[in-house]
Amino acid sequence: MNYHTRKWVKPEDLNPNQSLFGGKLLQWIDEEAALYAVIQLENKKVVTKYISEINFVSSAKQGDIIEIGIEVSAFGSTSLTLKCAVRNKMTHQTIITVDRIVMVNLGEDGNPAPHGKTQVEFVKDRLNSQL
Numbered sequence: 342m343n344y345h346t347r348k349w350v351k352p353e354d355l356n357p358n359q360s361l362f363g364g365k366l367l368q369w370i371d372e373e374a375a376l377y378a379v380i381q382l383e384n385k386k387v388v389t390k391y392i393s394e395i396n397f398v399s400s401a402k403q404g405d406i407i408e409i410g411i412e413v414s415a416f417g418s419t420s421l422t423l424k425c426a427v428r429n430k431m432t433h434q435t436i437i438t439v440d441r442i443v444m445v446n447l448g449e450d451g452n453p454a455p456h457g458k459t460q461v462e463f464v465k466d467r468l469n470s471q472l
């Protein structure tokens with residue numbers, strides 16, 4: 342699992358219980374998954390198709406620094422299946438896990454289109470191969 346993005350839990354991210362609002366966390370996860378898929382598939386037209394069971398393991402509070410981890414579970418023909426975990430940056434306590442997030446690659450017409458990818462790629466390698 343690679344943890345790419347860090348977030349600082351601010352007052353506007355809290356629920357009435359003064360802990361991190363679950364909906365805000367899911368918004369961050371959806372954006373992280375979308376960004377990951379856009380970069381991997383080299384296509385800005387990627388949508389979230391399916392999100393599996395979500396386990397809110399522990400809560401985060403104001404001032405906590407959390408980090409969002411994503412890893413690839415499977416490359417499909419038009420889909421990319423991801424796994425996600427969010428943890429406290431300082432303690433590594435797990436906050437949430439999402440087993441499967443299915444992102445779908447779309448063509449210009451908005452319909453699912455094969456992405457042609459079969460393995461994780463790194464931007465630095467793509468840039469180096471252009472030299």
Ligand SMILES: CC(=O)SCCNC(=O)CCNC(=O)[C@H](O)C(C)(C)COP(=O)(O)OP(=O)(O)OC[C@H]1O[C@@H](n2cnc3c(N)ncnc32)[C@H](O)[C@@H]1OP(=O)(O)O
Binds near residue numbers: 387390391420421453
């Ligand atoms: C980042 C964001 O927030 S995006 C906004 C929220 N998301 C959206 O608005 C998406 C709305 N949904 C849609 O537009 C449509 O459902 C589409 C275009 C994504 C997919 O349409 P479908 O008719 O389901 O397409 P299709 O049957 O060809 O399936 C496409 C892929 O999704 C997979 N898939 C479809 N349904 C499911 C499902 N329920 N669970 C898991 N994977 C699924 C398929 O296996 C296929 O993957 P593959 O080609 O790798 O085998």
